[in-house]
Amino acid sequence: MSDPSDSAEAIAESVFHYAVEQSAIAIAITDVAARILYVNPAFSRITGYERDEVLGQSQSVLSYKTTPRSVYEAMWSELTAGRPWSGRLLNRRRDGTPYVADLTVTPVCRPGSDERCYLGMHWDATEAHRTAQQLRNHKQLVESVISVVPFAVALLDGSGRVVLDNPAYRRVAAELGVSEPASTVMAELRERLGETYTRAIAQRRALEGQELFFERPGRDPRWYACALSWFEERSTGPDALYSDVRNDYALLVMQDVTAARRQEEALRLAAMRAMLSEGELDQSLREALSGAIFQLQGPVNLISAAATLQRRRAGAAGETDPLAKALADAQRAGEAAIATLQAAMPPEPATVTAPVNLNEVLRDVLMLETDALLAAGISVDWRPTHALPPVQGEAGALRTLFRQLVTNAIEAMNERGRTERVLTVTTRASSGQVTVGISDTGPGVPEALRLKVFEPFFSTKQSRGGTRGVGLALAQEIVSRHRGVLGIDANYGTGCKLDVSFPSARAPEPVPVESYG
Numbered sequence: 001m002s003d004p005s006d007s008a009e010a011i012a013e014s015v016f017h018y019a020v021e022q023s024a025i026a027i028a029i030t031d032v033a034a035r036i037l038y039v040n041p042a043f044s045r046i047t048g049y050e051r052d053e054v055l056g057q058s059q060s061v062l063s064y065k066t067t068p069r070s071v072y073e074a075m076w077s078e079l080t081a082g083r084p085w086s087g088r089l090l091n092r093r094r095d096g097t098p099y100v101a102d103l104t105v106t107p108v109c110r111p112g113s114d115e116r117c118y119l120g121m122h123w124d125a126t127e128a129h130r131t132a133q134q135l136r137n138h139k140q141l142v143e144s145v146i147s148v149v150p151f152a153v154a155l156l157d158g159s160g161r162v163v164l165d166n167p168a169y170r171r172v173a174a175e176l177g178v179s180e181p182a183s184t185v186m187a188e189l190r191e192r193l194g195e196t197y198t199r200a201i202a203q204r205r206a207l208e209g210q211e212l213f214f215e216r217p218g219r220d221p222r223w224y225a226c227a228l229s230w231f232e233e234r235s236t237g238p239d240a241l242y243s244d245v246r247n248d249y250a251l252l253v254m255q256d257v258t259a260a261r262r263q264e265e266a267l268r269l270a271a272m273r274a275m276l277s278e279g280e281l282d283q284s285l286r287e288a289l290s291g292a293i294f295q296l297q298g299p300v301n302l303i304s305a306a307a308t309l310q311r312r313r314a315g316a317a318g319e320t321d322p323l324a325k326a327l328a329d330a331q332r333a334g335e336a337a338i339a340t341l342q343a344a345m346p347p348e349p350a351t352v353t354a355p356v357n358l359n360e361v362l363r364d365v366l367m368l369e370t371d372a373l374l375a376a377g378i379s380v381d382w383r384p385t386h387a388l389p390p391v392q393g394e395a396g397a398l399r400t401l402f403r404q405l406v407t408n409a410i411e412a413m414n415e416r417g418r419t420e421r422v423l424t425v426t427t428r429a430s431s432g433q434v435t436v437g438i439s440d441t442g443p444g445v446p447e448a449l450r451l452k453v454f455e456p457f458f459s460t461k462q463s464r465g466g467t468r469g470v471g472l473a474l475a476q477e478i479v480s481r482h483r484g485v486l487g488i489d490a491n492y493g494t495g496c497k498l499d500v501s502f503p504s505a506r507a508p509e510p511v512p513v514e515s516y517g
Contacts, residue, residue: 028120029108034059037117046124048094059120062101064092075105079118082107088125100129151255152224154182158248172254175222176214182252185226188212204230204248211257223261224254265367272399273368285346293341300334307331355390355505356398358436359427365402366425369410373423376414381424388427389504391434393482401478405438405498412442412496434504437489439497445488 020027026043030036036054044050047062054061067090078085084106091101102125109116146153152169154162162182172181189210190197200207207228215221228250235245307327314321366373366380373380391398406423413421418441426437479486482502489497 025121025123028054028059030059030118030120032116032118034118046093046099046122047091053094062091064090064098066090066098079105079107088129089122091122100125102128151253152181154252154254156182156250156252160186160250163249169254172224172256181254184214185212185224185252185254188214189226189228200228206230211261221258222256223258225257226255227253229253269364269367272364289341289345293338296334296338296341300331300338303327303331303334353392353394356393356395357388357390358398358434358502359384359388361395361398362402362425362427362436365399365406368399368403369406372407372410376410376421378410378413378421378423381422383424383426385427385429389429389434391482391502392505393502397478397481401475401500402436402438404475405500409438409440409442409496413440415442418442429504432504433501435499435501437497437499439489439492439495441495444492444494444496 020040023040024042026046027038027040028036028043029038036057036059039049039051039054043054047054049061071087071089075085075087084104086104089101089103090098092098101122103120103122105118105120107116108119146166149166150168152172153164153166154169155164157163160183162180169181173179176184178184189207189212192210192212193200193207197207199205207226210226210228212224212226213221214224230248230250232246233249235247237245239245307324307330310321310324310327314324362382362384366382406425409423413423420441422441424437424439428435428437476486479500479502484500484502486498486500489499
């Protein structure tokens with residue numbers, strides 16, 4: 001009776017033989033000198049060599065001769081030490097074409113014998129190598145493009161951590177003096193857009209064309225056009241093999257548009273300066289003509305009264321009385337002169353009212369007067385309320401108003417011997433009113449003149465009151481036209497402080513301030 005263990009061993013050997021013969025992986029067995037003792041059919045399919053062609057041949061028949069010698073040295077170092085080796089070699093098929101072989105060689109010893117052989121198993125990894133190399137090339141191409149683009153790029157993971165950036169992004173970090181510009185930008189977008197930003201983040205919706213302004217202590221401000229987009233990355237973890245596990249990433253792009261904004265701002269200020277100068281010229285001409293008419297109207301009225309009285313005295317001879325005739329001629333000449341002056345009066349400009357942010361108006365005025373402020377050695381203390389409700393008004397007229405007040409303050413402080421020269425501009429909102437405070441460290445306005453300075457054609461230049469030319473009449477007229485109040489703070493200490501208040505306009509959202517730069 002046969003031993004059952006002998007039968008089981010025979011079955012196992014038979015199964016092993018069929019498994020090796022039918023394996024899709026090329027299998028070769030060599031002796032210690034690397035001569036081929038056995039190959040399976042998969043070996044022939046992959047290499048093109050039939051079994052009879054390679055039996056007894058050196059395994060080097062497959063070598064393409066371009067595999068570095070160091071690779072073979074490392075392989076044989078492991079094998080002679082009795083350890084397996086795995087790696088990739090460049091092999092050659094029978095027709096001479098190369099292919100990448102992903103190879104594992106294992107030393108095999110027969111039980112009870114020192115005789116050793118080597119079991120080699122490899123598969124054609126050419127396509128896998130090509131795909132991996134294409135991915136590396138694509139990655140290098142993308143990284144090269146991102147590195148040389150002139151705008152900053154940062155990739156953020158789901159927690160907001162920057163996982164990839166480019167040199168331009170690191171330059172932005174140095175320019176803004178922050179470690180992570182992305183955090184600063186996201187915080188600014190959150191504050192600026194509010195609920196819109198929250199919805200965009202929740203819905204992974206792109207944000208484009210978001211222009212942000214950043215001030216830098218002791219340095220010029222910067223403008224950046226920012227865009228935020230999203231993409232999903234499929235997880236590379238083993239648990240995602242049969243599930244659609246994805247990770248969200250945000251791509252932040254920042255383009256420095258400071259030069260363009262400065263050019264636009266310079267053009268805008270030049271146009272605004274020309275417009276304001278033209279408006280002030282027309283206003284000055286209207287005031288000069290009004291003053292002349294006012295000065296002529298009094299004498300003409302006296303002449304008219306004298307002519308009427310003389311005609312009454314002359315009675316029936318009044319029509320031929322020389323004095324009455326002369327007075328009548330003078331009256332007609334005066335009235336004709338007044339009519340001529342009235343005809344030469346420039347028309348009042350057409351006004352279009354709209355919600356106006358006084359913070360922006362004041363910022364424009366301060367920028368328009370920058371040269372004058374620097375020339376006079378005056379420092380500006382700009383204290384705006386961050387979120388200021390708009391007022392209903394005409395932006396051009398309001399710029400003229402505040403330019404008049406700021407110019408008055410500059411003239412008040414621009415005198416010899418005055419060491420402290422500070423212009424303070426504040427805005428605040430309270431009880432439905434928007435109030436602007438403009439104070440200077442000049443000589444101030446004497447108490448006796450605090451009402452008189454608002455009269456037409458009054459000037460305090462001789463009394464060192466800080467107003468110019470026609471005084472505050474023009475400013476008062478613009479304030480009244482906007483249903484506002486202009487007054488001098490009687491309790492202010494050194495210098496002069498003017499407060500201008502307007503009723504706030506109803507608006508859905510307050511307009512944020514942009515600090516004076």
